[in-house]
Amino acid sequence: MTRVHNFNPGPSALPLPALERAQREMLDFEGSGMGIMEHSHRGKVYEAVHDEALSLVRSLMGVPDTHDILFLQGGATQQFAQVPMNLRADDQSADYIIGGVWGQKAVKEAKHGGLARVAHSTEDHGKFFRVSRNDELDLDPNAAFLHMTSNNTVMGTQVFDFPEPSSVPLVCDMSSDILSRKFDVSRFGLIYAGAQKNMGPSGVTVVVIEKTLVEKGRRDIPFFFQYRTQAAEKSLANTCPTFSIYMLRNVLSWLAEQGGVDGIAKTNEQKAALLYGILEERSDLFTLPVEKSSRSLMNVVWQLPTPEQDAACVAAATARGLVGLKGHRLAGGLRASLYNAVSLESVAALCEFLRAYRG
Numbered sequence: 001m002t003r004v005h006n007f008n009p010g011p012s013a014l015p016l017p018a019l020e021r022a023q024r025e026m027l028d029f030e031g032s033g034m035g036i037m038e039h040s041h042r043g044k045v046y047e048a049v050h051d052e053a054l055s056l057v058r059s060l061m062g063v064p065d066t067h068d069i070l071f072l073q074g075g076a077t078q079q080f081a082q083v084p085m086n087l088r089a090d091d092q093s094a095d096y097i098i099g100g101v102w103g104q105k106a107v108k109e110a111k112h113g114g115l116a117r118v119a120h121s122t123e124d125h126g127k128f129f130r131v132s133r134n135d136e137l138d139l140d141p142n143a144a145f146l147h148m149t150s151n152n153t154v155m156g157t158q159v160f161d162f163p164e165p166s167s168v169p170l171v172c173d174m175s176s177d178i179l180s181r182k183f184d185v186s187r188f189g190l191i192y193a194g195a196q197k198n199m200g201p202s203g204v205t206v207v208v209i210e211k212t213l214v215e216k217g218r219r220d221i222p223f224f225f226q227y228r229t230q231a232a233e234k235s236l237a238n239t240c241p242t243f244s245i246y247m248l249r250n251v252l253s254w255l256a257e258q259g260g261v262d263g264i265a266k267t268n269e270q271k272a273a274l275l276y277g278i279l280e281e282r283s284d285l286f287t288l289p290v291e292k293s294s295r296s297l298m299n300v301v302w303q304l305p306t307p308e309q310d311a312a313c314v315a316a317a318t319a320r321g322l323v324g325l326k327g328h329r330l331a332g333g334l335r336a337s338l339y340n341a342v343s344l345e346s347v348a349a350l351c352e353f354l355r356a357y358r359g
């Protein structure tokens with residue numbers, strides 16, 4: 001077996017021990033004579049996995065008792081719709097900070113069937129190569145919530161200084177940097193993230209929501225889309241994505257063994273510092289389009305002088321077992337996604353390739 005160095009933007013690399021554990025348990029989970037996928041979501045065997053996954057999210061993220069944790073389906077994209085459906089009254093608007101295409105999609109969904117406004121956008125000729133500063137935000141004190149994206153997967157920017165709206169709940173799409181660094185969950189009304197970057201395979205979306213927001217949520221929308229429906233039943237109101245949640249359990253137990261978020265945050269900083277360091281050193285060939293203070297530790301974007309040279313660099317890297325480096329069509333260039341499961345060794349291999357690359 002040859003495993004490549006996987007820099008995919010998501011779905012993306014998973015920790016080998018988490019995959020090997022699934023391989024070992026695939027046919028016979030803990031002596032039950034069947035795999036976890038074959039168990040009832042209402043049975044005791046699966047329930048123990050589900051509870052462990054919930055408690056790992058709680059302990060690793062430091063989720064206080066004031067917040068519920070939900071395992072939902074429909075991806076982060078469903079949350080673009082479900083958040084305003086639940087949290088915004090008919091006569092209320094919601095504020096959005098736009099730092100990239102995912103924020104654009106979120107505000108577009110919010111404007112469909114209600115009021116939403118852009119509190120600030122860093123768009124510049126279709127690109128977003130920095131994040132908003134808090135002093136640039138034009139906030140509506142009566143907004144239902146303020147929505148932001150903590151890490152812009154496509155352009156490679158990341159927010160390091162979270163806004164603090166005084167009376168308005170902060171809602172954050174953390175799809176591409178959840179569990180990669182420490183932050184204070186109690187400052188957020190709602191956090192959501194698709195699992196398929198830092199937490200496991202696609203199929204499950206983690207929502208961390210303040211209990212008061214669950215209670216205050218609208219009751220005139222379909223029951224199934226009300227957060228209270230899943231909050232009341234530990235996300236087992238219907239058949240949950242059992243295998244995705246099981247894999248999330250495996251990935252998060254691995255993360256706990258790496259020293260939790262504090263441990264992985266150090267490695268993530270080292271990985272990003274290595275790669276940005278080489279790219280700066282090779283400024284003869286590579287350009288870093290993102291403003292330095294907004295550079296993402298999760299998605300590193302760089303460019304060569306022409307799109308043809310970008311493509312040739314991707315092809316040469318692929319031939320060396322360094323895969324998933326093609327940039328998003330909206331950003332151009334190359335992108336290396338350095339999520340939690342991407343090892344320092346993989347980043348070192350990429351750096352070695354880039355140091356010697358002649359174009």
Ligand code: PMP
Nearest residue numbers: 075076077102153173175176194
């Ligand atoms: N938000 C961000 C920041 C993302 O990176 C992505 C996916 N790349 C999404 C939302 C959409 O997620 P999903 O495909 O789970 O709906």
